[in-house]
Amino acid sequence: MENVIKFENVSFGYDEKPILEDINLEIHKGDYVGIIGQNGAGKSTLLKLMINEIKSVKGKIKIFGTDINAFNSWEEIGYVNQKSNSFSSSFPVTVREVVAMNLVSKIGLFKRIKKNHLKEVDEVLKLVGAYEYKDKLIGSLSGGQQQKVFIARELMKSPKILFLDEPTVGIDINGQREFYKLLKELNEKLNLTIIIVSHDLFIVKEEVKNLVLIKNHNIKFIQNAKSDISKNMMLDFFSN
Numbered sequence: 001m002e003n004v005i006k007f008e009n010v011s012f013g014y015d016e017k018p019i020l021e022d023i024n025l026e027i028h029k030g031d032y033v034g035i036i037g038q039n040g041a042g043k044s045t046l047l048k049l050m051i052n053e054i055k056s057v058k059g060k061i062k063i064f065g066t067d068i069n070a071f072n073s074w075e076e077i078g079y080v081n082q083k084s085n086s087f088s089s090s091f092p093v094t095v096r097e098v099v100a101m102n103l104v105s106k107i108g109l110f111k112r113i114k115k116n117h118l119k120e121v122d123e124v125l126k127l128v129g130a131y132e133y134k135d136k137l138i139g140s141l142s143g144g145q146q147q148k149v150f151i152a153r154e155l156m157k158s159p160k161i162l163f164l165d166e167p168t169v170g171i172d173i174n175g176q177r178e179f180y181k182l183l184k185e186l187n188e189k190l191n192l193t194i195i196i197v198s199h200d201l202f203i204v205k206e207e208v209k210n211l212v213l214i215k216n217h218n219i220k221f222i223q224n225a226k227s228d229i230s231k232n233m234m235l236d237f238f239s240n
Protein backbone atom coordinates (compact mmCIF):
# COMPACT_ATOMS: atom_id res chain seq x y z
CA MET A 1 0.00 0.00 0.00
CA GLU A 2 1.35 3.41 -0.96
CA ASN A 3 2.68 5.40 1.98
CA VAL A 4 1.27 8.90 1.84
CA ILE A 5 2.48 10.38 5.12
CA LYS A 6 4.97 8.98 7.56
CA PHE A 7 6.03 10.44 10.92
CA GLU A 8 9.17 8.97 12.49
CA ASN A 9 9.76 9.95 16.13
CA VAL A 10 8.41 13.44 15.59
CA SER A 11 8.28 15.98 18.42
CA PHE A 12 6.99 19.52 18.33
CA GLY A 13 6.41 22.32 20.82
CA TYR A 14 5.66 26.03 20.71
CA ASP A 15 8.58 27.74 22.46
CA GLU A 16 9.30 25.59 25.51
CA LYS A 17 5.84 24.04 25.66
CA PRO A 18 5.73 20.47 24.29
CA ILE A 19 2.63 19.69 22.21
CA LEU A 20 3.47 16.39 20.48
CA GLU A 21 6.17 14.01 21.66
CA ASP A 22 7.83 11.17 19.79
CA ILE A 23 5.00 10.59 17.33
CA ASN A 24 5.07 7.66 14.89
CA LEU A 25 2.32 7.51 12.30
CA GLU A 26 1.68 6.09 8.85
CA ILE A 27 -1.14 7.11 6.56
CA HIS A 28 -1.74 5.19 3.34
CA LYS A 29 -3.41 5.92 0.02
CA GLY A 30 -7.18 5.75 0.32
CA ASP A 31 -7.21 6.22 4.10
CA TYR A 32 -9.87 8.51 5.53
CA VAL A 33 -8.47 9.70 8.83
CA GLY A 34 -10.17 11.70 11.57
CA ILE A 35 -7.80 13.54 13.92
CA ILE A 36 -9.55 13.79 17.24
CA GLY A 37 -8.70 15.36 20.59
CA GLN A 38 -9.91 17.79 23.21
CA ASN A 39 -9.44 21.56 22.84
CA GLY A 40 -5.77 22.39 22.74
CA ALA A 41 -4.67 18.74 22.39
CA GLY A 42 -2.69 19.51 19.25
CA LYS A 43 -4.98 18.49 16.37
CA SER A 44 -4.33 21.55 14.21
CA THR A 45 -0.66 21.36 15.16
CA LEU A 46 -0.47 17.78 13.83
CA LEU A 47 -2.16 18.85 10.61
CA LYS A 48 0.12 21.88 10.22
CA LEU A 49 3.12 19.56 10.53
CA MET A 50 1.65 17.43 7.73
CA ILE A 51 1.39 20.41 5.37
CA ASN A 52 4.79 21.79 6.45
CA GLU A 53 3.29 24.98 7.80
CA ILE A 54 5.34 24.33 10.94
CA LYS A 55 8.48 22.23 11.25
CA SER A 56 9.13 19.46 13.75
CA VAL A 57 11.86 20.05 16.28
CA LYS A 58 12.82 16.36 16.30
CA GLY A 59 12.24 13.39 14.01
CA LYS A 60 11.39 13.03 10.35
CA ILE A 61 8.23 13.58 8.30
CA LYS A 62 7.88 12.08 4.83
CA ILE A 63 5.21 12.78 2.28
CA PHE A 64 4.93 10.29 -0.62
CA GLY A 65 8.28 8.90 0.52
CA THR A 66 10.05 12.27 0.22
CA ASP A 67 11.37 14.29 3.15
CA ILE A 68 8.72 16.97 3.69
CA ASN A 69 11.30 19.75 3.37
CA ALA A 70 12.26 18.49 -0.11
CA PHE A 71 8.67 17.86 -1.26
CA ASN A 72 7.70 20.31 -4.01
CA SER A 73 4.31 19.20 -5.32
CA TRP A 74 2.17 21.20 -2.94
CA GLU A 75 -0.15 22.15 -5.82
CA GLU A 76 -1.34 18.53 -5.65
CA ILE A 77 -2.44 18.91 -2.03
CA GLY A 78 -5.93 20.12 -1.18
CA TYR A 79 -6.69 22.08 1.98
CA VAL A 80 -9.97 23.42 3.35
CA ASN A 81 -10.29 25.05 6.76
CA GLN A 82 -13.10 26.44 8.85
CA LYS A 83 -12.39 29.98 7.75
CA SER A 84 -13.00 29.16 4.10
CA ASN A 85 -16.71 29.90 4.47
CA SER A 86 -16.50 33.47 5.70
CA PHE A 87 -17.30 35.51 2.59
CA SER A 88 -19.65 38.44 3.06
CA SER A 89 -22.91 38.15 1.15
CA SER A 90 -21.97 40.99 -1.23
CA PHE A 91 -18.54 39.62 -2.20
CA PRO A 92 -18.78 39.91 -6.00
CA VAL A 93 -17.63 36.44 -7.01
CA THR A 94 -19.80 33.58 -8.23
CA VAL A 95 -19.49 29.93 -7.28
CA ARG A 96 -18.14 29.09 -10.75
CA GLU A 97 -15.50 31.82 -10.45
CA VAL A 98 -14.37 30.56 -7.05
CA VAL A 99 -13.82 27.08 -8.46
CA ALA A 100 -12.21 28.43 -11.65
CA MET A 101 -9.55 30.17 -9.51
CA ASN A 102 -7.75 26.86 -9.29
CA LEU A 103 -7.63 26.52 -13.06
CA VAL A 104 -4.58 28.75 -12.77
CA SER A 105 -2.62 25.93 -11.17
CA LYS A 106 -3.56 23.75 -14.16
CA ILE A 107 -3.20 26.03 -17.14
CA GLY A 108 -0.84 28.74 -15.87
CA LEU A 109 -1.46 32.37 -15.04
CA PHE A 110 -1.29 33.88 -18.52
CA LYS A 111 -3.03 31.22 -20.56
CA ARG A 112 -6.59 31.75 -21.71
CA ILE A 113 -9.36 29.80 -20.11
CA LYS A 114 -10.94 27.64 -22.77
CA LYS A 115 -14.37 26.10 -23.04
CA ASN A 116 -13.15 22.65 -21.99
CA HIS A 117 -11.64 24.14 -18.82
CA LEU A 118 -15.00 25.60 -17.86
CA LYS A 119 -16.56 22.23 -18.60
CA GLU A 120 -14.18 20.79 -16.03
CA VAL A 121 -15.35 23.39 -13.48
CA ASP A 122 -18.94 22.32 -14.11
CA GLU A 123 -18.04 18.62 -13.84
CA VAL A 124 -16.46 19.22 -10.45
CA LEU A 125 -19.44 21.29 -9.29
CA LYS A 126 -21.71 18.43 -10.31
CA LEU A 127 -19.52 15.96 -8.44
CA VAL A 128 -19.88 17.85 -5.16
CA GLY A 129 -23.58 18.60 -5.71
CA ALA A 130 -23.14 22.37 -6.11
CA TYR A 131 -23.91 22.73 -9.82
CA GLU A 132 -27.40 24.10 -9.23
CA TYR A 133 -26.01 27.23 -7.57
CA LYS A 134 -23.08 27.74 -9.94
CA ASP A 135 -24.10 31.30 -10.88
CA LYS A 136 -24.91 32.51 -7.37
CA LEU A 137 -22.61 34.76 -5.37
CA ILE A 138 -20.48 32.67 -3.03
CA GLY A 139 -21.46 34.77 -0.01
CA SER A 140 -25.15 34.14 -0.60
CA LEU A 141 -24.80 30.40 0.10
CA SER A 142 -25.11 28.67 3.48
CA GLY A 143 -21.93 27.60 5.28
CA GLY A 144 -22.42 23.97 4.23
CA GLN A 145 -22.97 24.90 0.58
CA GLN A 146 -19.91 27.14 0.63
CA GLN A 147 -17.73 24.36 2.02
CA LYS A 148 -18.82 22.07 -0.85
CA VAL A 149 -17.73 24.78 -3.27
CA PHE A 150 -14.34 25.04 -1.53
CA ILE A 151 -13.92 21.31 -1.83
CA ALA A 152 -14.77 21.63 -5.53
CA ARG A 153 -12.11 24.31 -5.85
CA GLU A 154 -9.53 21.99 -4.29
CA LEU A 155 -10.64 19.10 -6.54
CA MET A 156 -9.66 21.19 -9.58
CA LYS A 157 -6.08 20.41 -8.58
CA SER A 158 -6.78 16.65 -8.76
CA PRO A 159 -5.33 16.49 -5.26
CA LYS A 160 -3.53 13.44 -3.93
CA ILE A 161 -4.55 14.29 -0.37
CA LEU A 162 -7.38 16.44 0.94
CA PHE A 163 -6.78 18.05 4.34
CA LEU A 164 -9.67 19.59 6.25
CA ASP A 165 -9.38 21.50 9.54
CA GLU A 166 -12.71 21.69 11.41
CA PRO A 167 -14.59 22.25 8.13
CA THR A 168 -18.09 21.95 9.61
CA VAL A 169 -17.82 24.58 12.36
CA GLY A 170 -20.92 26.79 12.22
CA ILE A 171 -22.75 24.47 9.83
CA ASP A 172 -26.15 23.08 10.82
CA ILE A 173 -26.61 19.35 11.33
CA ASN A 174 -28.21 18.72 7.92
CA GLY A 175 -25.44 20.64 6.21
CA GLN A 176 -22.89 18.58 8.16
CA ARG A 177 -24.54 15.32 7.13
CA GLU A 178 -24.44 16.26 3.47
CA PHE A 179 -20.87 17.42 3.79
CA TYR A 180 -19.73 14.11 5.31
CA LYS A 181 -21.67 12.22 2.65
CA LEU A 182 -19.66 14.07 0.03
CA LEU A 183 -16.36 13.27 1.76
CA LYS A 184 -17.29 9.60 1.93
CA GLU A 185 -18.10 9.54 -1.79
CA LEU A 186 -14.84 11.24 -2.67
CA ASN A 187 -12.94 8.74 -0.56
CA GLU A 188 -14.76 5.72 -1.98
CA LYS A 189 -15.17 6.74 -5.63
CA LEU A 190 -11.87 8.55 -6.21
CA ASN A 191 -9.87 6.63 -3.57
CA LEU A 192 -8.88 10.10 -2.33
CA THR A 193 -6.87 10.16 0.88
CA ILE A 194 -8.70 12.44 3.33
CA ILE A 195 -7.40 13.77 6.64
CA ILE A 196 -9.86 15.73 8.75
CA VAL A 197 -9.42 17.49 12.09
CA SER A 198 -12.46 17.62 14.33
CA HIS A 199 -13.28 17.99 18.00
CA ASP A 200 -16.45 15.96 17.53
CA LEU A 201 -15.50 12.33 18.18
CA PHE A 202 -19.09 11.10 18.12
CA ILE A 203 -19.85 12.36 14.62
CA VAL A 204 -16.45 11.73 13.13
CA LYS A 205 -16.00 8.16 14.32
CA GLU A 206 -19.15 7.22 12.40
CA GLU A 207 -17.87 8.79 9.20
CA VAL A 208 -14.15 8.10 8.87
CA LYS A 209 -12.27 4.83 8.34
CA ASN A 210 -9.35 5.53 10.70
CA LEU A 211 -8.80 7.67 13.78
CA VAL A 212 -5.84 9.45 15.30
CA LEU A 213 -6.60 10.19 18.95
CA ILE A 214 -4.39 12.83 20.55
CA LYS A 215 -3.98 12.93 24.31
CA ASN A 216 -1.18 13.94 26.66
CA HIS A 217 1.17 14.85 23.79
CA ASN A 218 0.79 11.39 22.32
CA ILE A 219 -1.28 9.75 19.63
CA LYS A 220 -3.11 6.49 19.21
CA PHE A 221 -3.89 5.25 15.70
CA ILE A 222 -7.10 3.27 15.33
CA GLN A 223 -7.28 1.36 12.07
CA ASN A 224 -11.00 0.72 12.01
CA ALA A 225 -12.86 3.64 13.56
CA LYS A 226 -16.24 1.96 13.77
CA SER A 227 -15.28 -1.42 15.17
CA ASP A 228 -12.01 -0.91 17.03
CA ILE A 229 -12.96 1.91 19.37
CA SER A 230 -14.22 0.52 22.66
CA LYS A 231 -16.34 2.17 25.32
CA ASN A 232 -13.36 2.12 27.68
CA MET A 233 -11.24 3.89 25.12
CA MET A 234 -13.88 6.59 24.80
CA LEU A 235 -14.17 7.01 28.58
CA ASP A 236 -10.41 7.17 28.89
CA PHE A 237 -10.27 9.64 26.05
CA PHE A 238 -12.64 12.06 27.75
CA SER A 239 -11.12 11.78 31.24
CA ASN A 240 -8.36 14.18 32.23
Ligand SMILES: Nc1ncnc2c1ncn2[C@@H]1O[C@H](COP(=O)(O)OP(=O)(O)OP(=O)(O)O)[C@@H](O)[C@H]1O
Pocket residue numbers: 014015019037038039040041042043044045046199
Ligand atom coordinates in the same frame (compact mmCIF):
# COMPACT_ATOMS: atom_id res chain seq x y z
N1 LIG B 1 1.29 29.72 17.24
C1 LIG B 1 1.22 29.28 18.49
N2 LIG B 1 2.06 29.72 19.45
C2 LIG B 1 2.02 29.26 20.71
N3 LIG B 1 1.15 28.33 21.13
C3 LIG B 1 0.27 27.84 20.24
C4 LIG B 1 0.26 28.29 18.87
N4 LIG B 1 -0.71 27.61 18.20
C5 LIG B 1 -1.29 26.77 19.09
N5 LIG B 1 -0.70 26.91 20.31
C6 LIG B 1 -1.04 26.15 21.53
O1 LIG B 1 -0.72 24.78 21.28
C7 LIG B 1 -1.72 23.92 21.82
C8 LIG B 1 -2.28 23.03 20.72
O2 LIG B 1 -2.97 23.85 19.78
P1 LIG B 1 -3.81 23.27 18.56
O3 LIG B 1 -4.42 24.43 17.86
O4 LIG B 1 -2.96 22.33 17.80
O5 LIG B 1 -4.90 22.43 19.35
P2 LIG B 1 -6.27 21.81 18.83
O6 LIG B 1 -6.33 20.42 19.37
O7 LIG B 1 -6.38 21.98 17.36
O8 LIG B 1 -7.29 22.74 19.60
P3 LIG B 1 -8.76 23.29 19.28
O9 LIG B 1 -9.70 22.12 19.32
O10 LIG B 1 -9.02 24.21 20.42
O11 LIG B 1 -8.70 23.97 17.94
C9 LIG B 1 -2.74 24.83 22.48
O12 LIG B 1 -2.45 24.90 23.86
C10 LIG B 1 -2.53 26.17 21.83
O13 LIG B 1 -2.84 27.21 22.70
